[in-house]
Amino acid sequence: MSKENYTEHLKKFLVENSEEFSGNINSEAAIICVKNEEDPYWKPCLALRTEFDSEEEKTVIRGIFGPTSAVWTFFMFLYFILGILWMVVITLWFVEKQIKSNDFPWALSVSFVMLGLLITTYIIARLGQLKARKEMQKLREFAEESILKFESISSEDHLQK
Numbered sequence: 001m002s003k004e005n006y007t008e009h010l011k012k013f014l015v016e017n018s019e020e021f022s023g024n025i026n027s028e029a030a031i032i033c034v035k036n037e038e039d040p041y042w043k044p045c046l047a048l049r050t051e052f053d054s055e056e057e058k059t060v061i062r063g064i065f066g067p068t069s070a071v072w073t074f075f076m077f078l079y080f081i082l083g084i085l086w087m088v089v090i091t092l093w094f095v096e097k098q099i100k101s102n103d104f105p106w107a108l109s110v111s112f113v114m115l116g117l118l119i120t121t122y123i124i125a126r127l128g129q130l131k132a133r134k135e136m137q138k139l140r141e142f143a144e145e146s147i148l149k150f151e152s153i154s155s156e157d158h159l160q161k
Contacts, residue, residue: 003027003050003059009150010048013142021142032142033068034135043068044132046139063143065136067128078121086114 004027011025014032023032030048047064066072093107 003052006050006059006061006150010146013146013149017142020138032139034138036135041071042128042132044135044139046143048143061147065139075121075125082114082118082121086111086118089114
């Protein structure tokens with residue numbers, strides 16, 4: 001199977017399932033998302049890439065399940081900011097203890113608050129993953145069905161030739 005054939009098949013398969021899925025497909029990659037009326041913020045996406053493996057001389061389809069780019073960016077931003085703030089505050093506390101000063105008495109308690117916010121961010125991310133579990137299963141089924149259907153169509157075409 002060629003990348004172009006699979007891309008065309010995937011476009012048709014997405015149109016056939018357009019009431020449940022949406023996406024953007026080109027010759028290099030496809031982004032498929034589950035349509036979700038309730039909460040569009042937490043919807044997961046499937047990124048599919050088609051590559052030609054020259055060693056084995058066949059097309060390889062790779063997929064990555066994950067959140068939308070907005071959700072991923074937001075959580076990475078939170079982890080980065082909270083992590084940097086924690087490092088600054090814990091460094092202030094440590095330096096204060098090393099030089100036997102009392103300039104930053106709040107530093108240790110603020111560092112615990114930062115750790116609490118980091119843990120809260122992690123818990124919220126895990127809850128989002130649990131909330132999106134059904135959609136992830138739908139995306140997995142979409143990927144498997146699209147590949148199996150394409151294989152059956154291409155094997156029928158091969159037999160007819």
